[in-house]
Amino acid sequence: MSMMTPLRREEMSVAMHVGLYEGGEGERLHGVIDRLDRYGAHIWIPDERYSTTLPKSERGFLTRLSYEQAESGAMWSEPVLPEELDRPATGRDMLAYWAWAREAKTAAHATAKAYLQGARTVLNHLPAGLDTEIETLDVEAVIAAFTAANHGTRAPSTIAQYTSSFRKAVAGFLSQRGHEVPGTVRRRITLPDGREVTVIAPAAETGAPVGTEQGEAP
Incomplete structure (x- = not known):
């Protein structure tokens, strides 16, 4: 089973990107929540092998997991991977990314929570x-x-908190999609499931020089 934090019903939302085991214990897949009903989540699994007469964005299948x-x-939750997106990224994609970053611990829990609240x-x-x-x-x-x-x-301090978190959430998300964003730094981390990935975080939060890989000389 996954070492990622399981999703609770109240954390799920339509358009959220998720990782899952098909049928609860089958093949590991990546998909997007299509709808939520009384009993479970219906997830769209992109797969270019399906319905090859259709445009790539429409190829795939629906699967379902109970809560x-x-x-x-x-x-x-899993990130919106840049190579998966053949359309402009939206606010939903950004929220899905930071929800994944929080659970995967590629961002501090409090930081990701603030980014999610401010951005939303x-x-x-x-x-x-x-x-x-975006x-x-x-x-x-x-x-x-x-x-x-x-x-x-709203209190000026509350407005400042929301807008600052929003600004940083956008910058971090766009960095993950290959945009050069001032004030960010790349760092290599190991996910709970053993995979190694490079993530981008505000330089002020890592203490590393801007534009360098954390742990390497500038």
């Missing part, structure tokens, strides 16, 4: 909400609009 199976360790709060003030495209987003303009809209209804 009991998921909570017993058969499903966990700020994005929900935009017309497209969580479906807002890569073309004018982050500072969004922050200015959010600050103005919440002036007098």
